[in-house]
Amino acid sequence: MRRALVVSLLLIPTALPACQCLLTLSACNEVALADRVFIGTVESVEPSFLNRWNPAKSSFPLLSEPTASLASLKDAYAKAFPNLPEYYKSRLAAAKTSDDMARLFYSIMAQGRRIRFKVKTTFRGEKEKEDSDDEESLEVWTDSGDCGYDFQEGETYLVYADEDEETDRIDTSVCYRNRRLSDAGDDLAYLFFYRNGGDESARLEGFVTSDELYQRDLDKAHDPEKVKLPAPGVILELNSGHGRRYTESDRDGRFVFDGLAGGEYSVSVFDAGYPETVKLLVGPARVQVEKKGCASQILLVPKRGSGQ
Numbered sequence: 001m002r003r004a005l006v007v008s009l010l011l012i013p014t015a016l017p018a019c020q021c022l023l024t025l026s027a028c029n030e031v032a033l034a035d036r037v038f039i040g041t042v043e044s045v046e047p048s049f050l051n052r053w054n055p056a057k058s059s060f061p062l063l064s065e066p067t068a069s070l071a072s073l074k075d076a077y078a079k080a081f082p083n084l085p086e087y088y089k090s091r092l093a094a095a096k097t098s099d100d101m102a103r104l105f106y107s108i109m110a111q112g113r114r115i116r117f118k119v120k121t122t123f124r125g126e127k128e129k130e131d132s133d134d135e136e137s138l139e140v141w142t143d144s145g146d147c148g149y150d151f152q153e154g155e156t157y158l159v160y161a162d163e164d165e166e167t168d169r170i171d172t173s174v175c176y177r178n179r180r181l182s183d184a185g186d187d188l189a190y191l192f193f194y195r196n197g198g199d200e201s202a203r204l205e206g207f208v209t210s211d212e213l214y215q216r217d218l219d220k221a222h223d224p225e226k227v228k229l230p231a232p233g234v235i236l237e238l239n240s241g242h243g244r245r246y247t248e249s250d251r252d253g254r255f256v257f258d259g260l261a262g263g264e265y266s267v268s269v270f271d272a273g274y275p276e277t278v279k280l281l282v283g284p285a286r287v288q289v290e291k292k293g294c295a296s297q298i299l300l301v302p303k304r305g306s307g308q
Contacts, residue, residue, distance in 0.1 A: 039119070115151045142170070204257045206299065214228065234301065
């Protein structure tokens with residue numbers, strides 16, 4: 001996988017750190033790097049024992065009842081993992097001690113959870129297609145511990161995943177931009193242009209801030225979701241040979257321009273009230289946008305009330 005993770009497995013009685021994402025990406029960059037991007041509805045989560053949202057999941061006696069008999073442990077395994085591959089079924093039948101069962105348990109846990117999706121729309125990966133009645137099923141694996149994404153049966157998601165050449169699996173985690181479809185508005189806006197925009201599918205996004213030390217907090221491995229001292233409600237003008245476009249920064253100081261052709265642009269920031277009242281706060285700043293690419297910019301404006 002392209003992201004290093006620190007995993008805290010379920011049911012392991014040791015003080016391991018929680019999952020840490022060593023790389024986080026914006027929607028535009030996530031789409032560019034993910035092997036698979038699709039909308040799908042969850043059909044099943046296996047093993048059912050690891051499905052957080054399954055109210056009927058069985059209790060598991062391995063660690064909570066160390067004195068349980070071997071027969072009861074095997075029965076619990078069979079109920080908790082009903083669809084074990086033949087390899088694990090053979091190990092289960094051959095187990096002679098509780099230690100054998102424990103090793104089998106952790107081996108199964110290390111495989112993670114298998115999520116079966118009914119794919120509705122594919123943006124990246126095999127069978128890139130429009131919405132249709134010809135839906136395909138796709139299996140995606142996620143970690144069984146803190147790094148695993150809690151997919152819910154019957155719910156529909158926008159999923160980002162990578163193909164693992166060594167295991168021939170498709171994997172995802174909480175470090176990807178997986179979202180319930182109802183919560184994926186910003187990503188879907190970009191994906192609309194990605195699919196339909198042709199050469200005019202690039203995105204320019206960023207923030208407006210009055211924090212003079214903003215560069216100190218920038219981390220190249222993590223796309224910022226917010227900045228200190230944001231400047232909400234200011235007007236941004238995007239200017240190029242294709243004309244001018246405008247948008248307003250949101251409450252976090254964030255702005256987005258989608259559907260751009262590659263080329264050089266200039267960005268200016270005007271105070272609220274533009275164009276009735278013209279007060280230039282900063283700019284024009286020059287930004288190079290690659291064809292079908294992603295560009296970001298943080299713009300520094302004076303603090304309000306500074307008299308500038």
